[in-house]
Amino acid sequence: MRKRLISLMAAAAISVPVAVQAGELRIGYTTDALTLDPHNHRNRTTQTIIRNMYDGLVTRDSNMKVVPQLAEYLKVIDKTTYEVKLQAGATFHDGSPITAEDVKYTFERLTKDGAIGGKTSPRKSLVGPVKRVDVIDARTARIILETPWPQFPAFLTLHEIVSKKFTEAQGADGLSTKVMGSGPFKLVEWRKGDLIIMERYDGYYGGSPALPPQAKACSERVIFKIIPENASRVAALLAGDVDLINDLPAHAISQVKNNPNTDVVTVNGTRSYFIAMNSETGPFADKRVRQAVSHAIDRQLIIDRIMNGNGTLIDGILSPDAFGKNKNLPRLAYDPAKAKSLMAVAGYPNGIEVVLDVKSELKEIAEAIGSLLTKAGIRTQVQVGEVSQLRKKWRTKGKPKTGDLWITSWGNGTLDPVGIFVPTHRTDDRGNSAGYANAEFDALLDAAGIEPDTAKRAALYQKAEAMATNDAPYAYLWVTKDLYGVSRRLTGFRPSSDGRINLHDACVK
């Protein structure tokens, strides 16, 4: 009994309340991190949280340009060799300097089979064809690729550097709950499913030279509160329980704007929406019918009326912010009369009957599109399906397709065309739901994929995008904006197209 009492008293002694401090920043976030190990997940929301505690060799500025972060520079030596020099003064949270050995170790952990306790990092395919890393001196390393891969810097933004010493000491699973990063915040506590508490790392080297101010973080303490339900997240913002929420639902925009203490900020996302048309068989095998679909849809009307203005119209698959975006694409503008005449020329003067597949979240948009198509003679029945089922039906990787139309989307976090063009447009690739097959186009993509000259590479993608827009395998719709609800007292937060929530400069005044 006495022993029990003593242990209870001991427990009471260590469970003192942590004082609520000034300089706190609370974020209402949709999902918890799956793990805190930056190399053992494949999940964008997990990375958003982790990235505030870990820095990478490179990052992106507000224009989505790749800029050095931990690195002083990232230099292209030849087609397959990149040299990186680490910033002097960059340290892990225990104060130890970050060295080229840590860089080498990080890449080995990411790319070697079985490197994480017998399992291979699920991020391996996001690293590219890295062969090895050579340590030149304490702060300089050379990353050698198997084959030329010009998009390497863009993909490098996705990876964080870990401490070799700490990781080896912790064992395979250690990093899943413990953090020894180099980011502006260090981990205080992770209450799984509930909260992640971080505090400022006062020894922070300042971050990317391209992203001033180069200083330690503004907030002393950051708390990610996990609130998965949209309405509850909005309620938390309105109640002042949190200062920033992600994934603000469009219908809550006016509610948040009308509240005197809160506001909405938006940024172009990286997800392109489009309608896949089955170009293998049936009426959509005819390019004119596919073009008629684009002419039949008033995209701007849908953006304005249904999406509350939170979308940017696109004429090709790439986001306006993407590398290699063709800014001179012809527009298949809203013109129902032209749509009807194209249908007639294609041999369907009396129109056609089609089914439009859609997931439930986009039902309202699908119904609007369906009614516009019907007016142009493409009599459309909207059919709501579960995402996985629809993917199976449409993303057949070369096997025959059975649908007519599908409203779908593809995210492109790196903003490099390779991440969206290849899967959705290359013959028989994973996301080629339209069944587009054009050997000349494939050759362009392949050439661009290994072209080291940036200007030439951009030109190849521009040519490819023009070709795809002309062939119209998809009706390209819009890139959605990411919506955040913020407290009006929040300063220094700039939303980022790649979905990152960089809290380095964010502060509640």
Add this chain to the structure above:
Amino acid sequence: MSFGKLIERLAQLIPVLLGVSVIVFFMMALTPGDPVEIMIGDSNVTLEQEARLRSDLGLDRPPVERFFVFLKNAVSGDFGLSFYHRRPVSEVIAERLPATIELSLVALLLALFTSVPLGVLAAVWKNTFLDRLATVGSLFGVSLPGFWFGILLLMLFSVRLHILPVSGRIGYEFEVAPITHLLLIDTLLQGRFDAFANALKHIIMPAVVLGLPMAAILTRVTRTSMLEVLSQDYIIFAEAKGLSRRRILVRHALKNALIPTVTVAALQTGSLLGGNMIVETVFGWPGLGRLVVESIFLRNYPLVQAAVLLYAVTYVTLNFLADILYTVLNPRVRL
């Protein structure tokens, strides 16, 4: 109940769990949606890389073979690694389970402590204002969708009145050393009354939303069975004997009237686990229900299988406990 009967009842668990395993395994396996596809998402991955990921997760083998591997490991308590958390499923579930247990217990207590007195009083004062209030109230309780009611409470108590927090289990400023992992108990054991009050503030809305349908059903069941008992000959006889009203109600009527209430309460406690999924999502409660919902969408097979098995065990155990309670309440009942 004899020891032999106990063993017999426990043995019945085996076919039930086996059946549940078969159903949940193949339901997950046959549901459209490929965990590998979901995990890769929109990235540009070669077919070879995709295949490697698939074999890493053990999904390259046929479902029947996977089922027997699952069964063999499950018997020894190994439910495999969660595809996404990349840690043992049992560990991930164990982290979330206490929050769910705590919420369910509080909801259960709330439901029992409101419904039994209310049901009894409604029966005793039949056709009075209180009776009608109880009837209308329970009708509302059964028909209010938890999701909508939860948001309504949030808007009122958190956004308008600022008296209850929107989400979570306890304020982040409180660190509580775990003893039982149930915060309300741990805070009291440690004499942390400020933390206890904070945890109570967090649990009150989710517990009310979760417990309401159960309270509503139990009120009606208690009222009906109480009315039935009160019309029995032995009650009339007891009244004729001149026993006090209170003694008749508590000693003679209530004990018998509670038998159906116990049955329904046990079944409903099982369904609290199901209701948890919605309530935990609305109130950001870090419990198992939310984890299971997320895992179903991600097709995280190992986690869903283990969680459903856990639900099944809980359900069967609760029914078993209800059976034992019968024998206490009514010694004529034999198992």
